[in-house]
């Protein structure tokens with residue numbers, strides 16, 4: 092497999108005012124990592140950890156203070172134009188569409204910028220419109236779209252030229268459950284059919300679970316973890332929670348193997364049980380619950396990213 096992103100001791104400092112004096116902040120600190128072409132990597136960390144600064148250096152928006160970065164085999168700052176043909180970037184908080192124009196016209200302008208042939212433009216637009224279900228709002232000006240519709244249009248705009256690398260900064264922020272699900276399914280499909288590499292920052296564990304086989308955690312500009320999501324949860328001892336709705340009021344389900352009773356509601360009709368994925372499974376906990384009470388319904392809460400990252404930071408200090 093070839094490498095699509097490669098950084099070596101990548102560093103970026105900012106100078107900020109501190110009262111009357113100026114002081115230096117090291118936003119990214121000697122970061123070394125590589126990403127294989129075709130893989131899907133989640134880039135996570137607390138607010139201010141250095142994620143956006145890294146992404147800006149990968150895409151040539153910011154010049155590194157020191158160290159090196161190669162994206163798609165190119166130098167992002169010097170080769171920014173060439174790189175723009177290979178990379179698609181989606182910033183959840185910022186738009187690259189023309190606000191007053193219908194969605195379709197934004198696509199036409201972008202296709203011209205990327206010099207797609209009219210046949211190429213038609214084929215790709217049709218594919219994206221179908222997969223992202225955009226048919227209903229192609230003629231609507233961007234400013235009139237709902238957030239979910241706009242994000243789908245943003246993703247289509249960033250992927251119109253079929254980039255080999257797609258970098259997404261908080262792509263599902265603020266979206267409802269259905270829109271998130273749709274967007275994730277599209278990205279999985281895009282990767283499967285075109286071998287696209289995905290790098291995304293997110294605060295949503297669902298994005299990582301659904302999309303990424305590898306997670307990089309950044310802490311104060313340093314790489315604090317590089318591995319699978321399961322490995323990360325295991326490392327910090329993050330627990331999953333089984334929530335059961337029972338047929339009858341039941342006393343607290345304490346003492347089940349490898350399980351901790353977190354609480355009960357409605358006279359014990361609903362109970363929450365935390366369990367450690369390394370020592371037991373949801374199925375085993377459910378079987379143990381079923382021996383004591385009749386289960387009507389259940390759901391599983393995954394640990395959230397903020398919690399996992401906090402635990403990882405705490406463990407490394």
Ligand SMILES: Nc1ncnc2c1ncn2[C@@H]1O[C@H](COP(=O)(O)OP(=O)(O)OP(=O)(O)O)[C@@H](O)[C@H]1O
Nearest residue numbers: 105107116118136137138139140141142143144145
């Ligand atoms: N243009 C800038 N000038 C000065 N300081 C900056 C600038 N951009 C980022 N920083 C600082 O660099 C550090 C890393 O910021 P960065 O935006 O990369 O973090 P982040 O992990 O993306 O955070 P978030 O999740 O909040 O977006 C922070 O301390 C931030 O205040």
